[in-house]
Amino acid sequence: MSIPTQSQYCTFYVADHLFGVGVSEIQEVIRYQDVTHVPLAAQSVEGLINLRGQIVTAIDLRRQLALPERSDDSLPLNVVVRTEDGPVSLLVDEIGDVVDIDESTWEATPPTVGGRIGDLVQGVYKLQNELLLVLATDRAVDVGASTGI
Amino acid sequence: MTQDEDLAEVIGEFLVESGEGLDALDQAFVELEHDPTDAGNLAFVFRTIHSIKGASGFLGFQNLEKVTHSAENLLSQLRDATLLLTPEITTVLLLAVDAVRQMLLNIEQSGADGDADHSELIRSMEALSHRPESRSESKVLNHKEAVFAPQAGEAQAVSDDSNREVTSSDDENKSVGELLVEAGKANPEEVQAALAAQLAGDPRHVGEILVERGVLDSSEVVEALNTQRKEAGPAVNNSTIRIDVALIDRLMNLVGELVLARNQVLQFTANQPDSALVETTQRLNLITTELQAGVMKTRMQPIGNVWSKFPRVVRDLSLSVGKKVKLYMEGAETELDKTIIEAVKDPLTHLVRNAIDHGIETPEARAAAGKPVDGTLSLRAFHEGGHVNIEISDDGSGIDSERIKAKAISSGLISAEQAAKLSERDASALIFLPGLTTAAAVTNISGRGVGMDVVKTNIEKIGGVMDIHSVKGVGTTFRIKIPLTLAIIPALIVTTAENRYLIPQVNLVELVRLEADQALSSIEKIHNAPVVRLRDRLLPLVDLADILKTPKKTKISSTDEGEAEVDPRLMPINIVVLQADDNQFGLIVDEVLDTEEIVVKPMGRQIKNIPAFAGATIMGDGRVALIIDVMGLAQESGVIAQGRARSAGEAHSTAVEESVSTQPMLVLGVGSTSRAAIPLSAVDRLEEFARDIIETTGGKDVVQYRGSILPLAYVSQILNLPSSSDDAEILEVVVHTSKGASVGIVCDSIVDIIDESINLQATDSRPGVTGVAVIDGRVTDVLDVEFIANTVRLSGSGRSRAYVAVAS
Numbered sequence: 031m032s033i034p035t036q037s038q039y040c041t042f043y044v045a046d047h048l049f050g051v052g053v054s055e056i057q058e059v060i061r062y063q064d065v066t067h068v069p070l071a072a073q074s075v076e077g078l079i080n081l082r083g084q085i086v087t088a089i090d091l092r093r094q095l096a097l098p099e100r101s102d103d104s105l106p107l108n109v110v111v112r113t114e115d116g117p118v119s120l121l122v123d124e125i126g127d128v129v130d131i132d133e134s135t136w137e138a139t140p141p142t143v144g145g146r147i148g149d150l151v152q153g154v155y156k157l158q159n160e161l162l163l164v165l166a167t168d169r170a171v172d173v174g175a176s177t178g179i
Numbered sequence: 180m181t182q183d184e185d186l187a188e189v190i191g192e193f194l195v196e197s198g199e200g201l202d203a204l205d206q207a208f209v210e211l212e213h214d215p216t217d218a219g220n221l222a223f224v225f226r227t228i229h230s231i232k233g234a235s236g237f238l239g240f241q242n243l244e245k246v247t248h249s250a251e252n253l254l255s256q257l258r259d260a261t262l263l264l265t266p267e268i269t270t271v272l273l274l275a276v277d278a279v280r281q282m283l284l285n286i287e288q289s290g291a292d293g294d295a296d297h298s299e300l301i302r303s304m305e306a307l308s309h310r311p312e313s314r315s316e317s318k319v320l321n322h323k324e325a326v327f328a329p330q331a332g333e334a335q336a337v338s339d340d341s342n343r344e345v346t347s348s349d350d351e352n353k354s355v356g357e358l359l360v361e362a363g364k365a366n367p368e369e370v371q372a373a374l375a376a377q378l379a380g381d382p383r384h385v386g387e388i389l390v391e392r393g394v395l396d397s398s399e400v401v402e403a404l405n406t407q408r409k410e411a412g413p414a415v416n417n418s419t420i421r422i423d424v425a426l427i428d429r430l431m432n433l434v435g436e437l438v439l440a441r442n443q444v445l446q447f448t449a450n451q452p453d454s455a456l457v458e459t460t461q462r463l464n465l466i467t468t469e470l471q472a473g474v475m476k477t478r479m480q481p482i483g484n485v486w487s488k489f490p491r492v493v494r495d496l497s498l499s500v501g502k503k504v505k506l507y508m509e510g511a512e513t514e515l516d517k518t519i520i521e522a523v524k525d526p527l528t529h530l531v532r533n534a535i536d537h538g539i540e541t542p543e544a545r546a547a548a549g550k551p552v553d554g555t556l557s558l559r560a561f562h563e564g565g566h567v568n569i570e571i572s573d574d575g576s577g578i579d580s581e582r583i584k585a586k587a588i589s590s591g592l593i594s595a596e597q598a599a600k601l602s603e604r605d606a607s608a609l610i611f612l613p614g615l616t617t618a619a620a621v622t623n624i625s626g627r628g629v630g631m632d633v634v635k636t637n638i639e640k641i642g643g644v645m646d647i648h649s650v651k652g653v654g655t656t657f658r659i660k661i662p663l664t665l666a667i668i669p670a671l672i673v674t675t676a677e678n679r680y681l682i683p684q685v686n687l688v689e690l691v692r693l694e695a696d697q698a699l700s701s702i703e704k705i706h707n708a709p710v711v712r713l714r715d716r717l718l719p720l721v722d723l724a725d726i727l728k729t730p731k732k733t734k735i736s737s738t739d740e741g742e743a744e745v746d747p748r749l750m751p752i753n754i755v756v757l758q759a760d761d762n763q764f765g766l767i768v769d770e771v772l773d774t775e776e777i778v779v780k781p782m783g784r785q786i787k788n789i790p791a792f793a794g795a796t797i798m799g800d801g802r803v804a805l806i807i808d809v810m811g812l813a814q815e816s817g818v819i820a821q822g823r824a825r826s827a828g829e830a831h832s833t834a835v836e837e838s839v840s841t842q843p844m845l846v847l848g849v850g851s852t853s854r855a856a857i858p859l860s861a862v863d864r865l866e867e868f869a870r871d872i873i874e875t876t877g878g879k880d881v882v883q884y885r886g887s888i889l890p891l892a893y894v895s896q897i898l899n900l901p902s903s904s905d906d907a908e909i910l911e912v913v914v915h916t917s918k919g920a921s922v923g924i925v926c927d928s929i930v931d932i933i934d935e936s937i938n939l940q941a942t943d944s945r946p947g948v949t950g951v952a953v954i955d956g957r958v959t960d961v962l963d964v965e966f967i968a969n970t971v972r973l974s975g976s977g978r979s980r981a982y983v984a985v986a987s
Contacts, residue, residue, distance in 0.1 A: 066795075066803040067678065069727035071786045078782070078795055078803040083436055085795050085803055087783035115784050173785045 041126035042109055045097040048126060050162045057112050059125055062105040072173040076121055088119040089171060096146040111167045118171040131155045193234045194287050200227040204276050208269055209490035215264035225254045240292040243282045249304040250275040256308055271303050427477055434474045435667055435778035439797050441467040446799035475664055482560045483511030485524050489531055496535045503542050503553045504535055510560035515567055516664035522641045526634040530571045530657055538575030538655050566685055567663060572656035578649035580606035591862035595843050595934060607649045608761055611635045639810055641665060642685055670777045673755060673768040676729040679804045681777055686809035688763055690771055691754040698752040711765060721816040722767040759813035779806060791815050844954055848928035850900040854959040857913060859932060861964040864914040879971055890971040891923045897947040898960055903927045915964050922968040
C-alpha cells in the first residue's frame, strides 16, 4: 500500500479512535441532520439526508468499523466525503482538528490490527500524543462488503 | 483559421438539415407507393435529395454526391412522369436514402463520407432510369446521358434563371452559381465555364471550380451556400430555434428544484397569519406550476417522431416475409417527454416487427381463414389521466395459448401443473418470459427467444406498464401505459411505522379503507396469506411494514392467532390497491396522506440495489422520503414471481424433495441402449453444439454460450457407459441453470418428454444418480442434476466465482 500523498488531514473521533481523511477528499462537515431511515439497506447505512437539495447516503462509521454502538444521547456529525459516486456522509462522534502531518511518521497498519478497522485503515501516522488512522474512503463508503456480518 | 470554422459550421448545419430531410423521406416514399403520381410528394423527395447533392458537391463529399446524383437523376424522371414509380424503384431509392444516411453519419463522426462502395447501388439506379427508354439505343450512350443530364439541366437552369426575377418564389432551389451571379461575385460566363468543366467530367462542384480558378474565395461561396439554405427553408426558421438538449435538461432540473422549494414554502406558510406572505406564496405557487408546465412542454415531442419510421419498417419487413400489411396510425400528435420517446423507440419497433413476423399471417392463410388478404397493424396513442397509452394491435392469428404453454413447459420455464392453472390471459403473458419464442424457425427478424422480456423490462424501466390481450385467430393487442415525463411525477404519500413513502400514481388503482369492525370480518386468510374480497374478487394483501421489515402497529398476518391480537377498536385498515404486471394487490399502510408532485432523485450506490425502492425525493418539510418501486415490491412480496421462471425453479425444488413421481421427465439416450432422465423442470433449454466449439479450462470441457462459459458434463461418464456419439459432429446438450450458473449436460440423444407417474427406486449410491425408475416401459436412471452441476461448476464455492472470462 502506497504512502498517502496528502499533507493535511481532517480528523475525527469514532469510538475514541482518531481517524483522518485527506482534506481534499472532504466536501464539508455539518452538524447532525434529520436522517430518513432506509429499510432493507445494509446495517451500516444510517439513512438519507438532504444536503441542500441533494440526497446523500449517511453511513454510520461505528457500524461500518464494527465498533460498539453510539449511546443514544449523543448526536453524530456528518463528514461529507467526495466519492466517484457523488458525496457520501460519514457519521462520526466528534470532529478533531485539521492537522499537518510529517510524512516520515507514516507506517502501514500493523498486521495484528484485524477486523473491519484493519480493512478500512490504509495506514497510521504517529502523531505526538496519539495515532492518526488514515481511513480509505473508497472502502469506508462501500457497504456491500459489510452486509451480513 | 476562421474559414475552416465557418466550413465546420456549415457542415454541421448541413448534417442537421439533411438528417431531418431524410427522416421525412422514408414516409414520403411509402406514401408514394400508394399514390406513385403524387406530384407534391415527388417534388418534395426530389428537392430534398437535390439540396443534399448540391451541398455535398460543394463541401467535397464525392461519394455522397455520386449517390444523391444518381438518385436525383432517377427522381427527376419520376417527377417528369417519364418513369412510373414501381416497388422496385422505391426499394432502390430507399437503399440510396440509407446509403446517404450512413454517409452523413460518417461525416459526422469522421468528417469524411467514408469509402464504402456504392457503385452497385448507383448502377442499379442507372439501370432503372434507363428501362423505359428505347432499348435499341446503345447502353453507353444511355449511361452518358444519365450522368450528364442533371448538370445539363442545371446549366439550363442557370441560364434560364438569369432572366428570372430575383424574388421568384419558385419551388426549385436556386443553384449556387445563380446566387453568385446575383450577388455580383461572379459573372455568368465564369459560372458557365465552370459548368462546362463539370460537363467535361470535372467531378467537383461549381463553387469549388470557381474557387480554384481564383474567381472567388471560399468565404463568398460559403455565403452563397448559406443564402441558398436560407431560401430553401423560409419562414419556419424565424419562429423556431434549435436548443441544446442538455440546456433543456438543466432547466428541467432547476424547475424540479424550484417545485421542491415551492412545496417547502407552501408547507411553511400554511400556518402563517401574515396575509401578504400567504398571497405572495400563492403567486409563487401559480407561477411555478406554469413554469413547470412550460419547461416540460419544451421537452415534449409528438410520438409521431418515432412512428414516422414505421411505414418504412412495415414495408420492408412485410415485403421480405411475403405478407401484406396495412399500417394505420392514430394519435401521432400525442406528446411525450423526449427521454421517454427515446426510451420507447426500440420497444415499439420490436413490437411492430413482432406483429408482422409472428402476428399477421401470410395472405394465403388469411384468405383461408376468411380474413381480408391485407393484414392490419394499427398504432394508437392517447392521453389518459396524466399518462400516455400506446396500443399496438394486429388482426393476425393471435397468440395460441396452448402452444405457448407447451413451449414454456418444454423450455422448462414453467411446470405442467403451473401451466394447467394459467388463465388464457396469463398464458398470453408467458411471452414476456425470458427465453421463450414461438416462432417455429429462427429468422433474422425474430425467434431467438430474447425480445419480449427485454421490451417489457425497458418499458418498466421508465415507469411504464405493459399488458397483452390476445384472442386466437382474431389478433393481438399490446397496451403500454407510460408516464408523460420522468422528471416530475405525481405520487401518493403513505406512512407506515411513522415513515413516509411515496407511491407513483401510475401504479395506483384505488384506495380502500376498511373500518375497524369491517376489517376484522372482511380480511380472510389462506394459509397465513391475507386476502380481502373486493367487489367479489380476491385481492391479495401485503403489509408494507412486513416487506420493509419495520415495526408495525397492526398485526394481521404474522401469526396464526393474529386476528385475536388485533384490537377491533384500534384502527381501520388502509389498503392501497396497486397494479403490478397483470396482477393487482393491496398494500396495507398505516395512513394515506396526500398526493404531491415529486422529483425522483437518484440514490447512492449503497442503497441503489434495494428492489423495493425506485429512488428518493425531498418532501415539503425538507426531509428525504423514499419512493416505492411497485414492481420491485410486488416481486419482493411474491405477488408476482421474479420473471416467473424463479417460481418454477422453486416449485421444482420443493417438488423433488417430496416426490419425483409426478414430475414430467425429459428422457435422454445414453450409449446405444441405455436411458437416463432429468426432471423437466430442471431443464432450461435444449441445445445442439458443434463438437469443434468445445474448449477446455482446468481440464473441463466448456463452450461459450450466450456470452458466458458453459461447463459440460457427459452423462455417459457419469453413468460409466460408453458413449455412442464420441465422434458425432453435433452434441445434444441439456442446459440446466441453478444458483445463477448454468451447466450443459451432454447426452447422446434426446428421446422424449414423458409425463407419467413413476416409481423411483433408490440404488446403491452412484454419484450423480438419484435413483432408477421404469419410464416409458424401460429402466431409466434418474439423474441428480444438482450433483452433476456441482461437479463441473467452474468455481467450487459460491464465495468466489467467475475467474474465466470470454474474450470476445
